[in-house]
Amino acid sequence: MVRADDPLYVALHEDGRSGDGNHMSPTQCDYEIKYADGASTIGALIVDQFSLPRIATRPNLPFGCGYNQGIGENFQQTSPLKMLGIITKHVVGHCLSSGGGGLLFVGDGDGNLVLLHASLGSLCPIAISTPSSYNEPMLMNYYSPGSATLYFDRHSLGMNPMDVVFDSGSTYTYFTAQPYQATVYAIKGGLSSTSLEQVSDPSLPLCWKGQKAFESVFDVKKEFKSLQLNFGNNAVMEIPPENYLIVTEYGNVCLGILHGCRLNFNIIGDITMQDQMVIYDNEREQLGWIRGSCGRSPTKSVMSFFP
Numbered sequence: 001m002v003r004a005d006d007p008l009y010v011a012l013h014e015d016g017r018s019g020d021g022n023h024m025s026p027t028q029c030d031y032e033i034k035y036a037d038g039a040s041t042i043g044a045l046i047v048d049q050f051s052l053p054r055i056a057t058r059p060n061l062p063f064g065c066g067y068n069q070g071i072g073e074n075f076q077q078t079s080p081l082k083m084l085g086i087i088t089k090h091v092v093g094h095c096l097s098s099g100g101g102g103l104l105f106v107g108d109g110d111g112n113l114v115l116l117h118a119s120l121g122s123l124c125p126i127a128i129s130t131p132s133s134y135n136e137p138m139l140m141n142y143y144s145p146g147s148a149t150l151y152f153d154r155h156s157l158g159m160n161p162m163d164v165v166f167d168s169g170s171t172y173t174y175f176t177a178q179p180y181q182a183t184v185y186a187i188k189g190g191l192s193s194t195s196l197e198q199v200s201d202p203s204l205p206l207c208w209k210g211q212k213a214f215e216s217v218f219d220v221k222k223e224f225k226s227l228q229l230n231f232g233n234n235a236v237m238e239i240p241p242e243n244y245l246i247v248t249e250y251g252n253v254c255l256g257i258l259h260g261c262r263l264n265f266n267i268i269g270d271i272t273m274q275d276q277m278v279i280y281d282n283e284r285e286q287l288g289w290i291r292g293s294c295g296r297s298p299t300k301s302v303m304s305f306f307p
Contacts, residue, residue, distance in 0.1 A: 174260030213251025
């Protein structure tokens with residue numbers, strides 16, 4: 001996080017187009033930018049080390065992390081991903097590590113990043129589109145792999161397919177009423193023969209405690225079962241316990257899938273995307289994912305185009 005006393009802060013605000021910063025926090029370099037087409041963004045400046053081709057060192061690269069943004073009238077042509085095509089392919093990918101940090105990709109990496117091994121069975125190209133049940137125009141801005149059937153421990157929860165969108169800006173995963181209630185019921189049923197007890201925790205709505213405080217999700221994951229989302233084209237998103245649980249500062253384990261009571265669609269957030277390579281291929285209008293290590297860059301030996 002870039003602080004307000006950093007020279008980068010001065011450089012960002014010296015022309016006045018990023019706000020004067022008078023109301024900003026001294027612990028971070030905030031900005032507010034309004035564009036000619038009506039789009040706007042409010043965020044904070046972040047700095048991180050990046051690996052670049054043919055460069056041995058890892059230079060620091062500052063970039064804006066927006067947390068409140070509005071799209072202008074011509075967003076389809078002036079969005080960051082559209083403008084990305086000026087210098088590289090319209091492909092973005094991320095891999096968020098459960099251990100902290102992760103990988104961010106821009107461009108297709110000479111064709112090797114776009115989609116991963118089809119033979120692994122957990123990845124399939126899916127059209128970036130909005131399910132037909134969406135009625136709100138703004139939902140067209142989301143990346144959606146379509147509708148999915150929800151499974152718990154390899155057994156269907158007996159619901160109609162649920163509309164799903166991917167949102168890396170959401171910390172938690174959100175289910176609408178029916179899938180949320182079915183998931184909670186299934187999880188509680190699976191815990192009935194364990195020593196875990198439901199407990200109140202200020203961190204999240206649904207939590208359990210053990211005989212001693214947990215230090216990691218891996219201390220308790222054996223008591224929980226995996227979820228699965230089965231999409232079209234035989235694409236499956238495996239959601240193991242570590243991708244829907246968190247351990248709080250109180251040593252309790254809590255459900256990181258929340259009730260999206262105000263939503264009419266289901267959001268797959270960061271907690272569920274951990275340790276998964278997610279590729280947004282705007283060139284082919286495809287969306288792909290596969291589980292893997294997010295601590296190192298992928299190589300050609302494990303990545304290829306999906307036909």
